[in-house]
Amino acid sequence: MKNKRSGLFYSQKEETVNSISHGIGFAMGVIVGIVFLIKSYQSGNLPAIFGVWLYLFGMGGSYLASTLYHALKHHNPWKRRLRHWDHAAIYWHIAGSYSPITLVALKDESGWGLFGFVWLCALIGTVVSFRKMKEHSHVETACYILMGLSVLAVFKQLFAISPAACYWIIAEGICYITGAAFYSLHKARYMHSVFHFFVLGGSACHMTAI
16 A cells, blocks of 8 residues: 555555564563563562553553554554554553552552552543544643653652662653654654654663663
8 A cells, every 4th residue: 555644554664664663562571571570479569569460561562552553454444443452552551661660669658649640541541542533643642741751740759769760760751752753753754663662762761670
């Protein structure tokens, strides 16, 4: 199918790169996730176990949905349906990323408050994602960034606990924000793929922080 830079579809070559890039992310999540699960179960810390499972659910669900969505041919009727899951899963990824931090590192009311906030946003975002969506919704992008920046509410507490982890979280944020800039340039070829690789970089930073 001819590439429509102003339409919904990327070229099939671009979609192949998009799918492979987040397939790598899914594989990375499985490998690192096994390590995290082993450590959390060895600790016997129930909040840590729960937090890790939520993190793996959010990250794994996001990368899997993205991989499958971009892997499908443009004429496949499931592609448009999976697009909704692809967008919704980004909310799960963000909320899941907060879970180990809020449930383990932050054990007071601020941790539980932030945990509840991001998962409430993820729930609302999921509902919104299944409504009729535009090709590139600036509202969705703003919601993703707002959820990501909510860590600033507890950043001082986190820095007191682990400065090194905070530096990695800052690097993660830089990756995601830079990626969002490339995402906005979607009319240029392979910019969405570049966005995907920055997301991978952000995930690697977050794994290191945890």
